Structure formats: structure tokens, C-alpha cells
Amino acid sequence: MHVHEKRLPDERPAASIAVMARPAVPRSPCVCNTLRMATRVVTQLYDDTLRPSGLRVTQFSMLAALARRGEANLRQLEEALAIDQTTLTRSMGVLERDGLVERVDTPDRRVKVMRLTAAGRAALARARPLWSRAQDQVLGELGAKGWADARRRLAHLLEVGVRTRSARRARARSARRPG
Secondary structure, three states: OOOOOOOOOOOOOOOOHHHHHOOOOOOOOOHHHHHHHHHHHHHHHHHHHHHHHOOOHHHHHHHHHHHHHOOEOHHHHHHHHOOOHHHHHHHHHHHHHOOOEEEEEOOOOOOEEEEEOHHHHHHHHHHHHHHHHHHHHHHHHHOHHHHHHHHHHHHHHHHHHHHHHHHHHHHHHHHHOOO
16 A cells, blocks of 8 residues: 655655554664564564474474484584583473483493484474474565575674684683693
8 A cells, every 4th residue: 555645855755654553673782682682582483483383493493403413412513503501401401301302322432412303303393384484474574685684694793703702712721721
């Protein structure tokens, strides 16, 4: 629907009805705060859409990462998901308790790997179409070009963050070594 309005030549067009109907979104000059706000909203959308599967998007992501790798130790999952060890350990414990993943011995008895169980594969299969629905909704809002640009920029931030975290950990390890 188009709305015709009278305006002076130097005036800008009024905001569309759809935009005006939306509640004001808090804006922050802080990159971290803005990213966290957007992440919370998008996570809630995925969680709401995935609810019938019994999974949250964080659990879905962990199961999907394991499905892609076949099996992985916690360090590999931590790196693949860019997640801290404490959160990963707690979340994997819940998935293990629920019978969706299992710990498996390796030839090196000090290292255990995680892999999907049959129940985990089934849960992931049930959740995938729901995840696709949430993904399509978000991509529909952003558009293909908008998402490609956002993804490129976010990947750069992620790369910088992972590199910085790795360097910080290496410094901490070397500081603990006697020498």
C-alpha cells in the first residue's frame, strides 16, 4: 500500500507505517552490547522455533557440529564452536545425560571424544526442518546480500577474537611454566 503525502521539497519522506509500528529498539554505540542484544533476540527466535524438537539452538549447534565431524574431543568442539570450556562442558553434560551424545575412549586413554548417539541423530533430524524455518525467517529479514555482508564482517570479528584469545592463552601458559 502506498500512502501519498504532501511535503516540502527539502523534507525527507516519513517513515513507513510498518517501521513506525515497531517499538523503538535501544541503540548503543558499544559494539559488544549491540552484538549481544542482536544475539539474544535471534537466539530467542531460534529457540522458539526449535521448541517442538525439545532442543535449544545452542544444543542444536553442538549436535550439528558433532554430526559434521563424526566425533570430537572437547578441545576440538571448543574451537569449532568458539565457546568457552566451562559452558561447553556443562552443555555437553546435559546432552550426555539426555542420551543424545556419548563419551568414547580413544587409544590415548587420557582423551575422550564425544559422538552422537542414535537418539542424538534422531533429535537432530527432527530439529533440522525447524532450524531451517528459523534460518529462512532471519535470512528473509536480512536478504541474501545483507546476510553475505554481515557474515563476512562477523567472520572477521570472530577471526580477530579467536586469534586474540589464542595469543592470550599462549602467554598464560608460558607464564605458568617454570623457567
